[in-house]
Amino acid sequence: MLNTRKPKIVQGPEILSKMVGESEANVRALFAEAEAEEKQMGANSGLHMIIMDELDAICKQRGSTNTGTGVHDTVVNQLLSKIDGVEQLNNILIIGMTNRKDMIDDALLRPGRLEIHMEISLPNEQGRVEILNIHTATMKKSGRLDADVDIAELAALTKNFSGAEIEGLVRAAQSTSLNSYVTATSKVEINPEVYKQLKVNRAHFLHSLEHDVQPAFGANIDDLNDYLLYGIIPWSPDISKILQEGDLYAKQAGNSDRTALVSLLLEGENFTGKTALAVKIAINSGFPFTKIITPGKLVELADMAKIRAIYKIFTDAYKSEISCVILDGIESLIEYVPIGMRFNMSMVQTIMTLIKNMPPRGKKLMIIATSSNPGLLKDIGLRQHFTHTMIAPLVQSVSNMADIVETLQVFSREETESLKMQLKEVNLRVGVKKLIDICMTAKQAGDSEAKKATFINLLTRAGGIL
Numbered sequence: 001m002l003n004t005r006k007p008k009i010v011q012g013p014e015i016l017s018k019m020v021g022e023s024e025a026n027v028r029a030l031f032a033e034a035e036a037e038e039k040q041m042g043a044n045s046g047l048h049m050i051i052m053d054e055l056d057a058i059c060k061q062r063g064s065t066n067t068g069t070g071v072h073d074t075v076v077n078q079l080l081s082k083i084d085g086v087e088q089l090n091n092i093l094i095i096g097m098t099n100r101k102d103m104i105d106d107a108l109l110r111p112g113r114l115e116i117h118m119e120i121s122l123p124n125e126q127g128r129v130e131i132l133n134i135h136t137a138t139m140k141k142s143g144r145l146d147a148d149v150d151i152a153e154l155a156a157l158t159k160n161f162s163g164a165e166i167e168g169l170v171r172a173a174q175s176t177s178l179n180s181y182v183t184a185t186s187k188v189e190i191n192p193e194v195y196k197q198l199k200v201n202r203a204h205f206l207h208s209l210e211h212d213v214q215p216a217f218g219a220n221i222d223d224l225n226d227y228l229l230y231g232i233i234p235w236s237p238d239i240s241k242i243l244q245e246g247d248l249y250a251k252q253a254g255n256s257d258r259t260a261l262v263s264l265l266l267e268g269e270n271f272t273g274k275t276a277l278a279v280k281i282a283i284n285s286g287f288p289f290t291k292i293i294t295p296g297k298l299v300e301l302a303d304m305a306k307i308r309a310i311y312k313i314f315t316d317a318y319k320s321e322i323s324c325v326i327l328d329g330i331e332s333l334i335e336y337v338p339i340g341m342r343f344n345m346s347m348v349q350t351i352m353t354l355i356k357n358m359p360p361r362g363k364k365l366m367i368i369a370t371s372s373n374p375g376l377l378k379d380i381g382l383r384q385h386f387t388h389t390m391i392a393p394l395v396q397s398v399s400n401m402a403d404i405v406e407t408l409q410v411f412s413r414e415e416t417e418s419l420k421m422q423l424k425e426v427n428l429r430v431g432v433k434k435l436i437d438i439c440m441t442a443k444q445a446g447d448s449e450a451k452k453a454t455f456i457n458l459l460t461r462a463g464g465i466l
C-alpha cells in the first residue's frame with residue numbers, strides 16, 4: 001500500500017544469537033539496505049519497512065535481564081542507535097509488535113523512536129461477528145455450516161475472545177464435528193458416505209466453547225471454583241446480605257454511566273470465608289474478565305516481578321470492557337510482618353495506585369480486596385481508598401454452627417441435636433473455614449461419640465469456645 005521495498009519481517013527472538021556480537025550484527029543487517037540506498041539516493045530513496053514481531057523478546061528494559069552477558073542490553077542500544085542515532089535515516093518505517101508493552105525498554109518508546117503507539121484491543125461484538133464470518137466463510141461456501149449456527153449468538157457468547165481465539169474456536173468446532181463421525185475400532189475410520197454430509201452445527205460450537213477454547217482475557221470459572229471448595233453455606237442472613245450487596249456493587253460498576261471503578265474491601269477475622277465470598281461475588285457478577293491475585297501465586301517471584309505481575313493483571317483487566325480483580329489477603333500481598341511492623345512499601349504504593357487509578361475511558365473495573373487486618377490497612381492509608389467495605393462474620397451462635405455442621409453431613413440430625421445440647425451454654429467464636437476443617441477431621445474419628453468428642457476438643461483448642 002505504501003509502495004515500499006519488500007518489507008523485512010523478523011520475529012524478535014530470531015535476532016538473538018549465541019555468538020558474541022552476532023545479535024547486534026543482526027540488528028545492523030536489518031538496516032543495511034536502507035542505509036545504502038539513503039547514501040546513494042538521498043531524498044529519492046524508496047521506503048524501507050521493518051516489521052518486528054514479539055519485540056519484547058529483544059527489547060526488554062535494560063538491566064532487567066539477568067543472563068550475565070548483557071546481550072539484551074546491547075541489542076537495545078544497537079537498535080536505539082540505528083533508529084535515532086547520529087546518522088539519521090529518513091527512508092525507513094519500523095513497526096514493532098508486542099503484547100507486553102510494559103516489558104519494553106522505555107527509551108525505545110520515547111518520541112523520535114517508536115513514538116506512535118496503537119493498541120489493538122479485544123474485538124467488540126460487531127468485530128467478533130465479522131471475525132466469525134471470515135473464519136466460517138469457506139465452510140458456508142461448501143455447505144458445511146449447518147443452518148442452526150447463529151453467528152450473532154456466537155459473537156455474544158465469545159466476550160473477551162481475541163481474533164486468534166475465535167479462529168481457534170471455529171477450528172475446535174470443526175474437530176468436534178469430525179469426531180462425531182469417527183468410529184474408533186481398532187483403526188480410526190470415517191465412513192465416506194457420512195463424511196459427505198458432514199456439517200458443523202450449533203451444538204459443536206457450544207461444545208467447543210465449553211470444553212476447548214478459553215479466552216486468555218476471560219474469567220476462568222474452574223479456577224475460581226477452586227476457592228469455593230465447600231460452596232457458600234447460607235448459615236446466617238448476613239451471608240445473603242453480603243452477596244446481595246456485592247451484586248449491587250457489581251451492578252453499579254456494570255450499569256452506571258458515571259462509575260468506572262468500584263472497589264470493595266471485605267474485612268473479617270481469619271478463616272471467616274473472605275476469599276470464598278469475594279470469589280462468589282465475582283462469579284455472580286458475570287463479568288467476562290475475572291482474575292484473582294493471591295499471595296500464593298506471587299510467592300516465587302522477586303520484588304519487581306511481583307509488582308509487574310500485579311500490574312499485568314490490571315492492564316489485562318483494562319483491555320476488557322468490564323472486569324473484576326480480586327486482591328486476596330492484602331496484608332500478605334504487602335508482606336506485612338507484625339514484628340517491628342514491617343511491610344513492602346513498593347507493594348503498598350503499587351496497590352494504592354491501582355485501587356485509585358481510573359480505568360481507561362469506556363472501561364469498567366470492580367476491585368474486591370480481602371483483609372483480616374483492617375487496622376493495618378487504615379494505618380498505612382489503604383483502607384480509605386476503597387469505595388465500599390463489608391464485614392465477613394464469625395460464627396457466634398450454636399444454632400448457626402449446627403446449620404453448618406448439618407449441611408456438611410458429617411453428623412446426623414440426632415448427633416447435631418446432641419452437640420447443640422452439649423454446647424448450649426458456651427460462647428462460640430469461630431470462622432466458617434475453621435469450623436469446616438474441624439468437622440472434616442472429626443468425621444474421621446469413628447463412632448458417633450468419638451466424632452462429637454473430637455469436634456468439641458478441636459473447637460476448644462482452636463479457641464472457638466470461649
Ligand SMILES: Nc1ncnc2c1ncn2[C@@H]1O[C@H](COP(=O)(O)OP(=O)(O)OP(=O)(O)O)[C@@H](O)[C@H]1O
Binds near residue numbers: 269
Ligand atoms: N457462608 C460461607 N462463607 C464463606 N465461606 C464459606 C461459606 N460456607 C462455606 N464456605 C467455605 O469455607 C471456606 C472459606 O475459605 P476462605 O479461604 O475463603 O477463608 P478466608 O477467610 O479467606 O481464610 P484466611 O483467613 O485463611 O484467608 C471455603 O472452602 C468455602 O467454600
